[in-house]
Each structure stands twice: as C-alpha cells, then as structure tokens.
Amino acid sequence: MKLRSLCLTILLLTLCPGGSQPLWGQAPAVDAAKVKTRRPDAAKKTDAPDPFLDPASGRFSLNRTLEFAKQLAQGNYGNRARLFQAYEKRGVDFPGSPANLQALQSAGAEPDFLNIIKRIALPYVPPAPTVVTTGTIVVSCVPSPASKPFSGSPECEIALGKRAPVATRDGKFTFEGVEPGEVALEVSKAGFVTQSRSVRVQARSISAPAITLEPNAETRIVMGKSWLAEVWKALGAGDRGAGLQEISASGSATLFDTAGADSRWDIVAKLSEKATSTLELKFPAGQSAMTLECRVGASCRLNKASGGFGGRGKRKIPLSDDDASILLKEFRRIHLGNMISRLTGPEVRVTSSDTRPSGVRSIQLESNDETYEVEVGVNMLIGSVLAKSKLGGDSYQVVYADYVKLAENAQYPRRTETRLQTGKRGIRIEFAGPVTRIG
Known part of the structure; x- marks a missing residue:
C-alpha cells in the first residue's frame, strides 16, 4: 500500500508541476498557424429564426x-x-x-x-353592380276640387297589397322595392269614398297613380248646405226669398200651348205675396187682351178684354183661355222669389250635391211632395231648377238667366222660362225694362 501511494504521488507531481490542476477533458493546444480557415457559409447556424x-x-x-x-x-x-x-x-x-x-x-x-x-394587400375586386329587380310606386291623392274646402287635412291613408296602411305626406307616398306584377292599391280618407285600383309594377320603373277622392254622402250634404247659403247671399234673397217676392217689371211673354205653338205678348207684371198680383198681357199694338189677377187668400182670375183674342179684327191668337190661365199661374208660382220660398221651406232638406265638368254645381233637395235639382253657376246664381213630383204630378224645369241688380244688392233674372216635361206647354218671360221692388 505504501508503495502504491508513493507511485501516485510521483505521477501527480509529474502531471501538475507547481501544484496546478490537471486539464481533465481539455483538448490539447492547437497551433493556430496550422489551422485552415472555414468559409462563412459553411459555418454552423446557432441562432433560431424570429x-x-x-x-x-x-x-x-x-x-x-x-x-x-x-x-x-x-x-x-x-x-x-x-x-x-x-x-x-x-x-x-x-x-x-x-x-x-x-x-x-x-x-x-x-x-x-x-x-x-x-x-x-390582396387585390381588390369591386362587387358587380346590383341588378334592380323591383319597381317603385309614387301614389298621390287629392280631394276633388269642389270638395277641397270640406276635406280638412290634405292627407289620406294608402294600403298597398298586404302592407300596413300608411299616411301620405303632402298628399304623396312612395313605395320602394315593390315586386313586379299587378298590385292592389286602396286609398281612403274620412268623409270621402274609398277608392281601390290595380297598379302594374315593372322592374326598374316608377308607377305614379294619381287618385282624386270624391266626397261621400255625408260630405255631399254638407257641401250642398254650404253652397245654398252662398246662393241666398249672392241673390240677396232675404228670409225665404222675401226680398225677391215683391217685383214690378215689364217686357214680353211667349206662351206655348199644348201643341207647342207659340204666341208673343207684351206683359206688365206686378208680383206680390202681400197684395194683389197682376199679370197683364197685351198685343204689341197696345190693345189689352187679358189680365191674370191673384188676390191674397183668394184664387186667381183671368179677365179678358173686349174683343177677346181676335186682335186687329181678323187675327186669331192660337191660345185658349185654359192655356193662358195655366201658364200665367205657373209663372207666378215659379218666379224666382216664390221658388226660393219653396226651396227654403221647413220640410225641405238637402240630400246631395255634385260638381259638373263645366264647373256648374248641382244641389239635390227633397220635400214631402217634390224633389229638386238646383244648378248653380260659378257666380253662385241659380241657373235652373228641375222639379219632379213624388205624387205622380207633372215634372218641370225652370231656367233663370240674365240677372240684374236690384236695391240692397239683390239680383233678379230678366228671363224666366219653364216647360212642362210631359208636354209642350210652357212660358217664357223676358223683362226688357227695369226690374224694381214693390214697396
């Protein structure tokens, strides 16, 4: 053992002179001059990519x-x-x-x-233009011209197909995206008749139906009453025509008998509901022929002058006493003052009204015995009255024309004409001189 330890000590001193540590695992020294340089691209990469x-x-x-x-x-x-x-x-x-x-x-x-x-960036491809496959409907609605003052708001309600109803703005509404084909359109408004129609829709096109709304029955009655009030004011008729019932005038009278033959006379008329009324017919030469006298509360009487209808000796006037009496009585009954009194009676009521394409307004009235259709011009003066009996009597039409002003802004027609519709008998009165009020 001692010999072995001695041998190890000698070995260490040989390997580590001066007491240094042995270079375990270290590569032996290399002569730099003898090392060949390696190319950069052959160097081994050691950094990982980012x-x-x-x-x-x-x-x-x-x-x-x-x-x-x-x-x-x-x-x-x-x-x-x-x-x-x-x-x-x-x-x-x-x-x-x-x-x-x-x-x-x-x-x-x-x-x-x-x-x-x-x-x-990736290439941008603009989208293809959208192909429009639907159409547009622009609906406008207006009340008929004569009914505008009675229509209230200008708006109406429009229902298109199965869509919910919508209200117009300034009388119009635009429906977009409507499928092509026939579509039902309904336009309604309070006080007016609902209108329905079919509208054809085409792709990429605009349909523009214009609807004129007509007043319903209730609105027509309101219109008629309003128009009549304007008529009485324009005529200056007073209470139930009293301002036009006392009239004095002269002119000519043309009488048509049952055969339609006419005869022309001079006439002097004094019409009154307060005193005696007289209608005096004369030949143009001046000879008095007949006078219709109507006293208040009594029946009318026809007084003939001496010589009868002969006039100038040999001339015979084709007019019977009956025709003369009937026609003169008829004129007294239908002259404007008395006609207004009938139209404003307590039992008379407005049933409807309308406007003609010419602008003439028509007002329908009804009493217990008769129906009346009153035509009113743009000047709000009565142009004609068509009366029909509800009891089987004759129907007749009276025409009033050529109005002249009287006192206190009243107006009276110079010409009054009527024909019984069931025959040819009739009378035309044309006042040539001034028309004045009595009293």
Whole structure:
C-alpha cells in the first residue's frame, strides 16, 4: 500500500508541476498557424429564426392590423422598423378595398404604414353592380276640387297589397322595392269614398297613380248646405226669398200651348205675396187682351178684354183661355222669389250635391211632395231648377238667366222660362225694362 501511494504521488507531481490542476477533458493546444480557415457559409447556424418575422407565422389579419395602427398612432409601439419588416415578409390576408383602407385611416394608421398595406394587400375586386329587380310606386291623392274646402287635412291613408296602411305626406307616398306584377292599391280618407285600383309594377320603373277622392254622402250634404247659403247671399234673397217676392217689371211673354205653338205678348207684371198680383198681357199694338189677377187668400182670375183674342179684327191668337190661365199661374208660382220660398221651406232638406265638368254645381233637395235639382253657376246664381213630383204630378224645369241688380244688392233674372216635361206647354218671360221692388 505504501508503495502504491508513493507511485501516485510521483505521477501527480509529474502531471501538475507547481501544484496546478490537471486539464481533465481539455483538448490539447492547437497551433493556430496550422489551422485552415472555414468559409462563412459553411459555418454552423446557432441562432433560431424570429417567429414574428417568419412568413410561416401567416399573414396579418385586418383586426390585428387595426390594433397595430392604433398603437403606432398612440406611440405605444417601440420597434417600428421590425413591425414594417414583419409586414413586408408576412403580408396581409385582406384586400385593399376602399372600406378597409378607410377603416385603417380612421384607426390612425400613419402614411408609411398605410403605404405598405396598400402595396402588399390582396387585390381588390369591386362587387358587380346590383341588378334592380323591383319597381317603385309614387301614389298621390287629392280631394276633388269642389270638395277641397270640406276635406280638412290634405292627407289620406294608402294600403298597398298586404302592407300596413300608411299616411301620405303632402298628399304623396312612395313605395320602394315593390315586386313586379299587378298590385292592389286602396286609398281612403274620412268623409270621402274609398277608392281601390290595380297598379302594374315593372322592374326598374316608377308607377305614379294619381287618385282624386270624391266626397261621400255625408260630405255631399254638407257641401250642398254650404253652397245654398252662398246662393241666398249672392241673390240677396232675404228670409225665404222675401226680398225677391215683391217685383214690378215689364217686357214680353211667349206662351206655348199644348201643341207647342207659340204666341208673343207684351206683359206688365206686378208680383206680390202681400197684395194683389197682376199679370197683364197685351198685343204689341197696345190693345189689352187679358189680365191674370191673384188676390191674397183668394184664387186667381183671368179677365179678358173686349174683343177677346181676335186682335186687329181678323187675327186669331192660337191660345185658349185654359192655356193662358195655366201658364200665367205657373209663372207666378215659379218666379224666382216664390221658388226660393219653396226651396227654403221647413220640410225641405238637402240630400246631395255634385260638381259638373263645366264647373256648374248641382244641389239635390227633397220635400214631402217634390224633389229638386238646383244648378248653380260659378257666380253662385241659380241657373235652373228641375222639379219632379213624388205624387205622380207633372215634372218641370225652370231656367233663370240674365240677372240684374236690384236695391240692397239683390239680383233678379230678366228671363224666366219653364216647360212642362210631359208636354209642350210652357212660358217664357223676358223683362226688357227695369226690374224694381214693390214697396
């Protein structure tokens, strides 16, 4: 053992002179001059690649790019060059569409970053133009001209097909995206008749139906009452026509008998409901022929002058006493003052009204015995009255024309004419001189 220990000590002193540690596992010294230089490209790589710069990490999405843009704008991203390099290497997975570029600008993308995105973005293909396959309907609705003062609001309600009804604005409403074909349209308004019609719709075209609404029965009655009030005011008729019942005038009278033959006379008329009324007929030569005298509370009487209807000896007037009496009585009954009194009676009521294409207004009234259709001109003066009996009597029409002004702004027609519709008998009175009030 002692000999073995001695041998180990001698060995250590030989290997480690001066007490140094042995170079366990160390390669022996190499002469640098004898070492051959290796090419750089042959050197062994020891650094791992940066995943952020590696194309294998995939393209950047739009959402991530927006986040980077915000960080750059806020100064919260450190290595701009590294970020830009990563985008150059990896690219993006979205197109450079106007919408995407606008989103990046809104996020605060700086110009350099935005230019990189524009260059590396996927190609942008604009969408194909949308092919319009539907049509448009522009509906307008207005009350009929004469009913406008009674229509209230100008708006109406429109229902198109199965769509919920909608209210117009300024009388119009536009329906868009309507499928081509026939579609039902319904227009309604309070106080007016609901109208329905079918509208043809074509793709990429506009249909513009204009609906004129007609008043319903209730509104027509309101219109008629309002128009009559204007008529009485324009005529200056007073209470139930009293202002036009006391009249004095002269002119001519043409009487038509049952055969339709006419004879012309001079006439002097004094019409009164308070005193005796007289209608005096004369031959043009001046000889008095007959006078119809009607006393208050009594029946009328026809007084004939001497010589009868002969006139100038041999001439015979084709007019019987009955015809003369009937026609003169008829004129007294239907002259304007008395006609207004009948039309304003307590039992008379307005049943409807209408407007003709010519602008003439028609007002329908009804009493217990008769129906009346009163035509009123644009000047609100009565043009005619058509009366029909409800009891089987004759129907007749009276025409009033050529109005003249009387005192106190009243107006009276110079010409009054009536024909019984069941025959040819009739009378035409034309006042040539002044028409004055009595009393």
